Amino acid sequence: MVLTQILSAVLMMGLDQLVRSRYGALGMLCLCLLAIGIRARNSTCVSVGAVLFLLLMAQA
Numbered sequence: 001m002v003l004t005q006i007l008s009a010v011l012m013m014g015l016d017q018l019v020r021s022r023y024g025a026l027g028m029l030c031l032c033l034l035a036i037g038i039r040a041r042n043s044t045c046v047s048v049g050a051v052l053f054l055l056l057m058a059q060a
Contacts, residue, residue: 023056
């Protein structure tokens with residue numbers, strides 16, 4: 001249990017750095033929407049975050 005939490009925290013920090021350096025503030029917003037939607041089990045928030053992130057990746 002603790003190992004999975006540590007691994008997920010490390011993965012999120014790495015993903016955070018990747019998004020911040022490559023996609024900027026909008027990428028951070030998309031990542032935050034995804035994280036909040038997953039934790040709150042809100043499909044609308046997850047969908048909006050995923051679509052915005054895909055649009056941002058397609059533009060780059």
